Amino acid sequence: MRKLSWKLGMLFFAFVLAIEMVLFVSLYATLVHARIEEEFAQLIARGNSHRNVLE
Secondary structure (H helix, E strand, C coil): CCCHHHHHHHHHHHHHHHHHHHHHHHHHHHHHHHHHHHHHHHHHHHHHHHHHHHC
């Protein structure tokens, strides 16, 4: 039989690990979305610039 302190320690570890995973996934998704939007805006600006030159 395992000690109660070991079980509580593992429960705490699992809880903290789950919270960290959720936070890291949400941070990653937010950063990826922001980076895609930034690249898209740069491509639009570049396309508009090329359009103005070609006109």
